[in-house]
Amino acid sequence: xxxxxxxxxxxxxxxxxxxxxxxxxxxxxxxxxxxxxxxxxxxxxxxxxxxxxxxxxxxxxxxxxxxxxxxxxxxxxxxxxxxxxxxxxxxxxxxxxxxxxxxxxxxxxxxxxxxxxxxxxxxxxxxxxxxxxxxxxxxxxxxxxxxxxxxxxxxxxxxxxxxxxxxxxxxxxxxxxxxxxxxxxxxxxxxxxxxxxxxxxxxxxxxxxxxxxxxxxxxxxxxxxxxxxxxxxxxxxxxxxxxxxxxxxxxxxxxxxxxxxxxxxxxxxxxxxxxxxxxxxxxxxxxxxxxxxxxxxxxxxxxxxxxxxxxxxxxxxxxxxxxxxx
Amino acid sequence: xxxxxxxxxxxxxxxxxxxxxxxxxxxxxxxxxxxxxxxxxxxxxxxxxxxxxxxxxxxxxxxxxxxxxxxxxxxxxxxxxxxxxxxxxxxxxxxxxxxxxxxxxxxxxxxxxxxxxxxxxxxxxxxxxxxxxxxxxxxxxxxxxxxxxxxxxxxxxxxxxxxxxxxxxxxxxxxxxxxxxxxxxxxxxxxxxxxxxxxxxxxxxxxxxxxxxxxxxxxxxxxxxxxxxxxxxxxxxxxxxxxxxxxxxxxxxxxxxxxxxxxxxxxxxxxxxxxxxxxxxxxxxxxxxxxxxxxxxxxxxxxxxxxxxxxxxxxxxxxxxxxxxx
DNA sequence: TTGAAAGCGATACCAA
DNA sequence: TTGGTATCGCTTTCAA
Numbered sequence: 001x002x003x004x005x006x007x008x009x010x011x012x013x014x015x016x017x018x019x020x021x022x023x024x025x026x027x028x029x030x031x032x033x034x035x036x037x038x039x040x041x042x043x044x045x046x047x048x049x050x051x052x053x054x055x056x057x058x059x060x061x062x063x064x065x066x067x068x069x070x071x072x073x074x075x076x077x078x079x080x081x082x083x084x085x086x087x088x089x090x091x092x093x094x095x096x097x098x099x100x101x102x103x104x105x106x107x108x109x110x111x112x113x114x115x116x117x118x119x120x121x122x123x124x125x126x127x128x129x130x131x132x133x134x135x136x137x138x139x140x141x142x143x144x145x146x147x148x149x150x151x152x153x154x155x156x157x158x159x160x161x162x163x164x165x166x167x168x169x170x171x172x173x174x175x176x177x178x179x180x181x182x183x184x185x186x187x188x189x190x191x192x193x194x195x196x197x198x199x200x201x202x203x204x205x206x207x208x209x210x211x212x213x214x215x216x217x218x219x220x221x222x223x224x225x226x227x228x229x230x231x232x233x234x235x236x237x238x239x240x241x242x243x244x245x246x247x248x249x250x251x252x253x254x255x256x257x258x259x260x261x262x263x264x265x266x267x268x269x270x271x272x273x274x275x276x277x278x279x280x281x282x283x284x285x286x287x288x289x290x291x292x293x294x295x296x297x298x299x300x301x302x303x304x305x306x307x308x309x310x311x312x313x314x315x316x317x318x319x320x321x322x323x324x325x326x
Numbered sequence: 327x328x329x330x331x332x333x334x335x336x337x338x339x340x341x342x343x344x345x346x347x348x349x350x351x352x353x354x355x356x357x358x359x360x361x362x363x364x365x366x367x368x369x370x371x372x373x374x375x376x377x378x379x380x381x382x383x384x385x386x387x388x389x390x391x392x393x394x395x396x397x398x399x400x401x402x403x404x405x406x407x408x409x410x411x412x413x414x415x416x417x418x419x420x421x422x423x424x425x426x427x428x429x430x431x432x433x434x435x436x437x438x439x440x441x442x443x444x445x446x447x448x449x450x451x452x453x454x455x456x457x458x459x460x461x462x463x464x465x466x467x468x469x470x471x472x473x474x475x476x477x478x479x480x481x482x483x484x485x486x487x488x489x490x491x492x493x494x495x496x497x498x499x500x501x502x503x504x505x506x507x508x509x510x511x512x513x514x515x516x517x518x519x520x521x522x523x524x525x526x527x528x529x530x531x532x533x534x535x536x537x538x539x540x541x542x543x544x545x546x547x548x549x550x551x552x553x554x555x556x557x558x559x560x561x562x563x564x565x566x567x568x569x570x571x572x573x574x575x576x577x578x579x580x581x582x583x584x585x586x587x588x589x590x591x592x593x594x595x596x597x598x599x600x601x602x603x604x605x606x607x608x609x610x611x612x613x614x615x616x617x618x619x620x621x622x623x624x625x626x627x628x629x630x631x632x633x634x635x636x637x638x639x640x641x642x643x644x645x646x647x648x649x650x651x652x
Numbered sequence: 653t654t655g656a657a658a659g660c661g662a663t664a665c666c667a668a
Numbered sequence: 669t670t671g672g673t674a675t676c677g678c679t680t681t682c683a684a
Contacts, residue, residue: 001461002661013671018663028669043461048438049379050661053676058375060439068419069404074395081421090435093394093419095407109416112374113386135327135369218603244600251603274570277544277577278604328677339655344679354653376677379660 010038079293104129139303163194177236188241221248243268247275336364405619430455465629489520503562514567547574569594573601
């Protein structure tokens with residue numbers, strides 16, 4: 001079934017059917033009715049490959065996240081998609097993994113679908129990838145981080161400021177012993193480096209490290225926690241780069257007969273409800289994921305409309321959630 | 327940048343460039359080299375809207391799941407996508423919600439992209455939706471359930487058999503008191519009905535119910551568990567329709583000072599590691615999600631190649647995982 | 653092994 | 669308000 005079939009049935013030209021579909025107000029009411037009926041009768045479903053090719057607007061938005069099994073990204077994308085659906089866009093999701101190279105690979109694939117815009121996770125990309133995105137001449141929104149030099153717009157929060165705030169928070173509370181359980185994720189690593197520097201600055205020397213590969217899961221958390229316990233973490237605050245890791249860390253502690261927050265405290269990035277509900281002693285930093293998704297969508301839509309944003313960098317901030325740490 | 331730009335630079339016709347890209351073996355080696363160089367120089371990215379339109383093959387597969395924030399679906403789709411990527415297909419993900427109507431809505435949208443195949447979750451669809459899918463003349467794979475009348479192929483497991491097996495398992499173990507914590511999800515409801523019937527058949531009368539809305543999360547689990555505790559579940563086995571619910575139920579029990587498995591036992595569908603790791607007393611039924619994703623991809627690919635499967639219904643089965651229940 | 657010409661199914665632009 | 673015609677960028681078919 002094509003436009004032509006519908007047109008024939010409604011006794012109009014194909015372009016009129018096209019108008020009835022896309023600009024119903026530009027078609028006479030009686031014609032519109034005939035066309036609508038013809039569409040119903042034929043069960044016509046538009047071909048957006050053809051439409052996109054002709055109009056140079058695919059009404060497709062690509063969204064790349066490291067892993068969709070990671071709930072924080074899934075949730076962000078959910079709200080992002082919802083917001084775009086309202087404006088008639090469909091979101092094409094892609095998994096870009098945890099390296100710039102795998103991201104570049106999928107960016108190329110995705111660009112071949114000629115999306116009208118693209119969402120990326122993070123602000124670091126290979127040079128060639130940046131080039132390709134520029135060449136595509138479509139709006140790009142980078143999320144989950146900030147930068148002074150966005151490809152186009154960025155919607156996220158400052159991992160530097162976050163790292164500092166967390167350290168200040170716990171130093172101010174009187175903690176003198178710190179441990180870091182960190183995944184091999186760029187942004188997590190950045191926070192860790194910042195935290196380390198901040199600790200030194202605040203005159204605290206002791207920082208115990210444990211590193212695990214991304215993506216994180218409970219097993220990794222337990223594994224990392226074992227490393228830390230071996231190094232001795234009594235009385236410390238264990239700062240985990242995701243709350244899945246934090247959750248795993250607490251399970252391991254529990255398994256080893258240690259008590260939280262009596263023996264030590266745990267902090268995790270992400271604030272997903274399950275960890276906090278299970279272990280009410282877990283302190284976290286909360287990122288407003290619905291807000292980030294919606295703001296990203298909004299920014300992208302405005303850019304698609306050719307608008308120039310007065311501030312291409314949107315900071316959605318973060319909030320430190322203090323639960324029982326002592 | 328189009329094929330023509332590349333062709334001009336390589337001093338060949340557009341069709342030769344197209345061949346170099348899609349059937350490199352049908353092009354002279356020297357020509358192939360020139361074309362490859364030209365592609366690199368121009369930074370050409372194919373336009374699959376045009377390609378799909380001309381070839382009537384979009385190399386796009388649609389996959390619809392109730393919610394991508396639900397880890398069991400996210401995981402299935404992950405393996406499904408991986409398997410298809412190998413064959414040069416891209417997966418376009420969509421959230422179809424928990425009703426047939428919302429599914430139909432998104433099926434229409436998705437079909438306008440002319441996917442070469444589509445994955446659905448579940449086997450119940452509106453009549454009009456079935457019609458549309460038939461009219462699209464593309465392979466369809468229904469997952470997470472079985473049916474004697476698949477639209478095309480089905481890859482899943484029997485919720486009837488599952489419900490019966492679970493009841494038999496625990497009755498055989500000596501349980502006489504049962505409780506059901508069930509979400510408003512079609513397949514969960516089906517299992518609950520089957521379990522109820524089976525209990526009667528096995529001569530057991532007592533079954534306490536708690537119902538919560540889908541999608542499930544820890545809060546729902548706690549909420550449902552509160553309902554059950556009010557009705558008295560001491561000594562019972564609480565069967566939850568998802569392990570997120572089971573997880574929540576156990577948290578609520580813990581919060582109320584009840585002990586598992588001393589005061590009662592908990593069982594959940596899904597077997598996601600986090601629940602089991604946190605509460606090692608949780609018995610579950612495990613669905614092999616990677617296997618289901620891969621088998622679905624395989625079936626779809628064979629159907630796309632026009633193959634007629636001798637058995638259009640693939641049962642991936644399930645496995646009851648017994649942990650401490652008494 | 654390569655190319656010319658005719659679509660694929662829609663929309664843009666300009667006329668009527 | 670409606671329609672004719674020329675694309676959009678690629679692949680198919682057939683011929684050389």
